[in-house]
Amino acid sequence: MREQPVVLVTGTNQGIGFQIAKDLVAQGFTVLVGSRNLARGAAAARDIGPNAVAIQLDVTDQASVDASANRIRAEFNRLDVLIQNAAIASASDREQTSQELADFGRPSVIPLDEIRTIWDTNVFGVG
Secondary structure, three states: OOOOOEEEEOOOOOHHHHHHHHHHHHOOOEEEEEEOOHHHHHHHHHHHOOOEEEEEOOOOOHHHHHHHHHHHHHHHOOOOEEEOOOOOOOOOOOOOOHHHHHHHOOHHHOOHHHHHHHHHHHHHOOO
């Protein structure tokens, strides 16, 4: 079993979550790189460092949350810290320009299903 504190950071494959994970690994933590897409999480974990472990986690999917909890329990037997960083600005999987994101931020142009997806992730999925 690992001696370092174990921390799960959700939404870790890019942005703030990625940097938080890098800093925690540098401080001696074992960091579980929570990502909806396991391949992206694995790529991020390789870049973060040797004490980073990718874990598939979609905070909007109870089965994914349960599977993650079971894996953490089985492999690490504990979780010392949880940093809930998972969030989305858009429900689109494709890269968007800053202008598209700015335009998308206007509620009058966002389809209702997109709003539901964003709220499910950013508000309800973290509860």
